[in-house]
Amino acid sequence: MNRDFIAKHWYADIYEQFENQTDDVEFLLNLLRQRKNGAPQKILEAACGGGRICLPLAKAGHIVTGFDADAHMLLRCYRKMKGMSNIVCYSADALTSDWGSDFDVVVLAGNLLLNIETDTDYAKAQQIFIRKAASALKPGGHLFLDFDLLFDPARFFSSLRESSYFSGTDDMGTSGRTVSCGSVYDPVTRICAGTNHWELTTNNGESFIIPKVWHKHIPTQAQVYSWLDEAGLSIERSFKNYLDEPIPEPIDESTFRATVWAKKNT
C-alpha cells in the first residue's frame, strides 16, 4: 500500500468518526415530510462522502442517488448501502460530470459549498455546483442547500495558531492527527488560504507526514442568492442556524448557518 492510499483511507475513517452529527439530517428529513407530504422523493446528493446524509434519506424510503470524487469516502457509503434497493452511488467529479436530470430534490449539504475540491477558480466552482444542481432538477423540484454563512469570516478564518481538528486511529491501525498551522482571510477577494499537514504512523510503526495547502472562497449571501437566481431557482424558505426563522437580509452577527429550500422555476 502506498502512503497516499494509507493517508486517504485514514482520513475517510477519522472523518466519519468525528463528523457524525445528525441534526442537519433530521432537519432535512423533517423538511421533506413537511414540504413534500412525506411522499418518497427522487433525491440526488452531490458529494455524498461516506453516506452520512444519503443513507438516512434512503432508509426513510426515498429513492436516492449519491456521488463523490473521493473513492475512500465512497467505499464507506457502498458498504453501508449493501442490500438496499433504493440507493445507488457512483464515483464522479462534480465539476466535470453530468449530474443527470429529473430529480425531485438535489441536496448540497454538509457545508459542501465551502469544501469543494478544485484547482480552478473557487467562486466559479461554487456557482457551477448550484447551476448543475438546478439542471439536475425537474421543473418544480427543490434544492436543499446548507452551508456556513458567516457574518465576519475574518474572525473565523484569520488565525495563525496551531490546532488539530481530527486525531485518532483507523480500522487498519494507522494513527495520526491533522495539524493546522493557521490560515489567512483576504476580505477583498474573500479567499481564505492555509497550510496543514497530517502526521501519520502505520500499524507497523512507520511514520510520515502528508503536507497540505488549501484555499477556499467564502461567498457572500448576495452572491449565493444571485447564483440561485441565475440558475432559475427561487428561494421558498430559508432557515437561520437550523431555526424556524428566515435568514435575515443582510445577515446579522448571530448568523452562522444558512439553509435554503429553493424551487426550480417551471
Ligand SMILES: C[S@@+](CC[C@H](N)C(=O)[O-])C[C@H]1O[C@@H](n2cnc3c(N)ncnc32)[C@H](O)[C@@H]1O
Ligand atoms: C465536507 S464533506 C461532506 C460529505 C457529506 N455530504 C456529509 O455531509 O457528510 C465534502 C465531500 O465533498 C466531496 N467533494 C468535494 N469536491 C468535490 C468534487 N469536485 N466532486 C465530487 N465530490 C467532491 C469530498 O470528496 C467530500 O466527500
